Amino acid sequence: MSALLRKCLCAVFAAAAIVAVLSGPTRAGVAQSQRAQIAIALLINVTGVGRAPIPAPAVPVVADVSLRAKGSAPSVDSVGGNSTSTLVAQQTQSAVKVEAEVSPNPAATLLYSNNAAVVMNGTAGTTISQSCAYQVTVHSNIISWTLRDGLSGNPTSASTSFPGPDVEHNDYQATPKPTSSPFIVYPSAWANVVTASNVQTYCVDLSVTIPLTTPTGAYSTNAVYTLYW
Amino acid sequence: MRAWIGSCVAALTAALALSAPASASTGTVKLSWYTTAIIKLTLTPNYANGFGTVKATFGTQPPPVPGPGSCLDGCAVDFGAVEAGIGYLYKYAAHLNVSSNDASGFNLYGEGAANFSDGGSNSMTLNQSLFWVPSVASGDTNTGYSAGYAFNVTSGAVNPAQPEPNIPPTITYGSYPSALISSSNPSADIYQDYELKVPMLAATSSTGTVNYYCWIVYTVVPK
Numbered sequence: 402m403s404a405l406l407r408k409c410l411c412a413v414f415a416a417a418a419i420v421a422v423l424s425g426p427t428r429a430g431v432a433q434s435q436r437a438q439i440a441i442a443l444l445i446n447v448t449g450v451g452r453a454p455i456p457a458p459a460v461p462v463v464a465d466v467s468l469r470a471k472g473s474a475p476s477v478d479s480v481g482g483n484s485t486s487t488l489v490a491q492q493t494q495s496a497v498k499v500e501a502e503v504s505p506n507p508a509a510t511l512l513y514s515n516n517a518a519v520v521m522n523g524t525a526g527t528t529i530s531q532s533c534a535y536q537v538t539v540h541s542n543i544i545s546w547t548l549r550d551g552l553s554g555n556p557t558s559a560s561t562s563f564p565g566p567d568v569e570h571n572d573y574q575a576t577p578k579p580t581s582s583p584f585i586v587y588p589s590a591w592a593n594v595v596t597a598s599n600v601q602t603y604c605v606d607l608s609v610t611i612p613l614t615t616p617t618g619a620y621s622t623n624a625v626y627t628l629y630w
Numbered sequence: 631m632r633a634w635i636g637s638c639v640a641a642l643t644a645a646l647a648l649s650a651p652a653s654a655s656t657g658t659v660k661l662s663w664y665t666t667a668i669i670k671l672t673l674t675p676n677y678a679n680g681f682g683t684v685k686a687t688f689g690t691q692p693p694p695v696p697g698p699g700s701c702l703d704g705c706a707v708d709f710g711a712v713e714a715g716i717g718y719l720y721k722y723a724a725h726l727n728v729s730s731n732d733a734s735g736f737n738l739y740g741e742g743a744a745n746f747s748d749g750g751s752n753s754m755t756l757n758q759s760l761f762w763v764p765s766v767a768s769g770d771t772n773t774g775y776s777a778g779y780a781f782n783v784t785s786g787a788v789n790p791a792q793p794e795p796n797i798p799p800t801i802t803y804g805s806y807p808s809a810l811i812s813s814s815n816p817s818a819d820i821y822q823d824y825e826l827k828v829p830m831l832a833a834t835s836s837t838g839t840v841n842y843y844c845w846i847v848y849t850v851v852p853k
Contacts, residue, residue: 440686440717440775442761442827495673496743496798496847497724498706499760500699501826504839509715509830517758517827518780553688553775559764587688587775621777 433547433629437512440623441519441535443568445556445609449525449617510540512548512628519607526613533604537572537626544598546630549591552584553625556609558618563611565622571606581608584624591627667732667852675707676700677725677821678768683709686717686774686825694721706843707824715830719774722765723824724846730816732852737809738820741784743799743845744792752840754832757782760844761825762810770823778825781846782807793843801847812853 516535523529539548550570555562566583572594585592595603605624679702682694697710707723730736740762746754761778786801811820833840 439715440827442778442780444779493669493671494800494847494849495671496800496845497673497675498699498795498798498843498845499709499746499824500697500706500841500843501709501746501828502697502711502839502841503828503833504711504713505833505835505837506713506715506830509713513715513830517829518761520780554777557777619779621779623775625775 435627435629436541436546437508437628438625439512439514439537440553440625441514441517443552443556443607443622443624444518444520445529445568445611445620446520446522447525447558447611447615447618447620448523449615450613512626513538513540514626521607521609523609523611525611525615525617528608528610530606530608532577532606534607535605535624536602537605538600538602539597539628540600541628541630542599543630545596546598546628547596548594548603549627549629550584550594551589551591551625552586553623555586556620556622558616558620560618561616563615563620567610567612568622569608569610570624571608572603573606574601574603577604577606581606587625591625594626667730669728669730669732669736669850669852671848671850672727673848674703674725674727675705676702676722678722678770680770681722682720683712684719684721684774686719688773688775691773707846709826712826712828714828714832714834716828717774718826718828719763719772719776720824720826721770721772722821723762724822724848725767726820726822726848726850728813728818728820728850730850730852732816734853735812735814735816736818736853737806737851738811738813739803739807739849739851740781740810741786741801741807741847741849742781743784743788743801743847745783746842746844747793748840748842749793749795752832752837752842754829754842756780756844759827759829759832760846761827763823763825765821765823767819767821772823774825776823776825779810784847792845794845795843799845799847801849803849806849806851 514535514537519534521529521531552565555565565586568584569581570584571577571581680694682696684691684694697708699706699708707720709718709720712718728736742756745756757780760781763772763776763778765772784801786803788799788801790797
């Protein structure tokens with residue numbers, strides 16, 4: 402009997418452990434459930450120590466074809482060409498239509514931000530910051546809720562990335578905290594921002610310490626906020 | 631360019647033939663010319679099986695569901711029914727094939743002709759709602775939280791005036807914006823997913839369901 406009981410308890414604990422692992426960072430705790438989640442896009446334009454791949458301006462290409470028969474007068478080279486022989490650089494365009502059928506979402510007002518995307522510009526080896534880069538509001542009448550945050554991934558460009566904890570946040574309602582905290586990066590468990598009640602709005606200061614070796618590029622990630630109760 | 635070369639060669643041949651009886655000596659003729667680069671852009675929306683909308687989710691991804699306005703290898707990038715305040719990924723949104731004879735490569739620009747609009751008073755700010763995500767020809771593993779880059783509304787001249795739901799617009803540039811892609815190769819295949827972060831007030835109980843649209847215009851220019 403006791404052996405059977407032990408087996409049952411083992412099975413229950415194993416199942417609970419599997420659920421906990423699979424739930425990952427979207428689960429705040431045993432007693433709480435995820436109620437809403439939002440993401441704010443962070444774009445960090447870095448000027449690195451390497452070459453800056455800033456696209457060169459389009460240069461008109463000119464055509465100046467001269468043909469001279471033997472004995473005829475030499476022509477004069479012309480870089481600029483003339484009105485009848487100048488051709489501009491060819492450009493080609495194509496367009497695609499993007500559509501969406503948006504329906505109201507009553508839960509959309511539960512957790513929201515005043516800014517869906519933040520752009521920051523900086524040089525490798527420096528720290529850049531933006532005061533109250535965005536606000537996060539919990540609009541609930543719940544007595545006790547928990548707000549958690551984290552990055553969806555390391556800031557990533559087309560070719561490389563730098564560590565997410567180099568991005569720090571300072572969440573406050575009136576006065577910034579003395580120090581900022583590095584962002585947790587998925588798949589690590591989200592960090593607890595605050596446990597509070599009813600309607601609350603938080604300013605989020607961002608600071609990014611760009612590693613010295615970061616190549617020039619646009620680095621993107623998402624700051625994800627999840628509400629539980 | 632070939633026609634020019636043919637004309638030049640024919641004219642040169644004729645000139646040499648005519649001049650031959652007048653002199654027994656021979657000489658060389660130096661021909662030099664600049665020629666415009668030839669570049670071609672082919673845009674294929676919904677370029678692979680499995681295209682469509684996926685709600686932004688961590689962990690196991692739901693299957694893509696395209697909207698009714700989309701079709702394989704064409705049509706629109708239609709996110710279909712989405713909810714305000716939610717983020718979505720659209721897989722296999724756009725394949726851009728660029729081929730050129732310019733060894734210097736090309737710049738690819740991609741901009742919105744205007745913000746999202748329903749054709750009336752409702753709108754969504756484009757660079758706060760629509761993002762492009764680097765993708766692949768097949769085996770796309772992006773999620774709604776993958777690193778994305780905003781589409782901006784162009785500062786160029788758009789024709790026809792927006793919002794216009796039926797006619798693909800063109801943009802005339804006085805100066806070019808930052809390039810989405812700056813390639814040092816003359817030809818390339820570029821694959822993109824799209825992300826849509828729907829603003830929470832894009833649709834409310836007072837507006838009901840709102841059908842938004844915009845045009846993304848890609849421009850390729852030889853370097």
